[in-house]
Amino acid sequence: MNFDTNLILSIMPELARAFGVTMLTWVAGVIGAALLGFLVAVARRYGSRWLGYPLRLCVEVIRGTPFLIQLFLLYYGGPFIGLSLEPIPAGLLGLTVYGAAYFSEIFRAGFEAVPPGHVEAAECVGLNRRQIIQRILIPEMTMLVLPASVNMAIILLKETAVLSIITVPELTLVISAIGSQQYAFVESLFLLALFYWGLVELAGRLGRYMEARFSKYRFVTA
């Protein structure tokens, strides 16, 4: 086997771009999904029933169907209703909406798990609404939803690979293309698998570190 330095140098820019697309869709997707999911959870908890029921239906439909079907509907069906998107924005939008459905359930559980006694106690000692939200609700909820959120972020990282099917030029698509050009498909896919594995392990470790930092807000549930 001969080692071709020029080959490695020539594919570097392409790989770097693909890595950028994977990281961009992942990070932006997680942030977007968490924000949208939070809004949905708040709307379902505090909004009117006429907002709550349709939202619940949307969440159930998204959680009950494959991500790939949702992407196809958005990417191939979108142009028929005037929503023509390039692959990257379509992938990002798909990932955000998909993730938001799951995040909204995580936040819903978080809202329900903050003991009302804590809020009542805070009211009794004279904290105002802003202080209650800032010092009681947000820290306790963060602690409660952190493990599930990290898990969801990891799931979304793995789902970015699915975006290759709608031709988003992320790592899975680019590496499969390079691999088949160079007749080294299995080798390149194996390296790709190792890359995802390492990144997932790293994200999991980061999550456990954050959980440890937030553990001071842990409370004993009755």
Add this chain to the structure above:
Amino acid sequence: MSWKLFELLVQASFYTVLISFISITIGLVIGTAVSAASLSPNRALSISGRTFVSFFRGVPLLVQLLLIYNLLPALGLNVPSVVAAITGLSLCTAAYQAENLRGGFQSVPRGLLEAADMAGLSAFQQFRRIKAPIALRLALPSLVNEAIMILKASSLVSVVGIVELTRMAQDLAASTYRPIELFSAAGLLYLIINWLIASGGSVFERSFRWGRP
């Protein structure tokens, strides 16, 4: 959308259910072995068990499927693509099920095993009569969730050329220029199947209540 197209989708969804069911079943067998390995006092066994779980949970299923689909022929195994697809799905779900079962095995009360020891049950009898039924019962709700996950994940085997529900919808959408109707109908079928699995699961859980410790 005509009934003819919908019928084709329904037929393809049987294939989706079949592939998922076979994978879940094989995955349960492999998963039990892997969870036993990762709980084993033997260091080499427990490390390999945990590495298996970590790898198959850490790599996107699509990458696993592409890898297995191309790896098997490279190793000289010329198997039909459906075998590669089922292998990939089974290994992936085995890792998740192993994790669920490990939780189940770890929550078997120690007192029951000590009592079994005193009553003179052999290690295999303890596994067969006490550990396995309790672990399975505890892991059942997550098994139902896993079945739903795999049903949805099976849409990815469309990329290795298996004509299941997603691929059928894709092919029909391409030939009729009606992606919205076809993908919505496919989504509806997935929803119905998932709903059936979820309600089947809760019936099953209720009938599994006997002898709860």
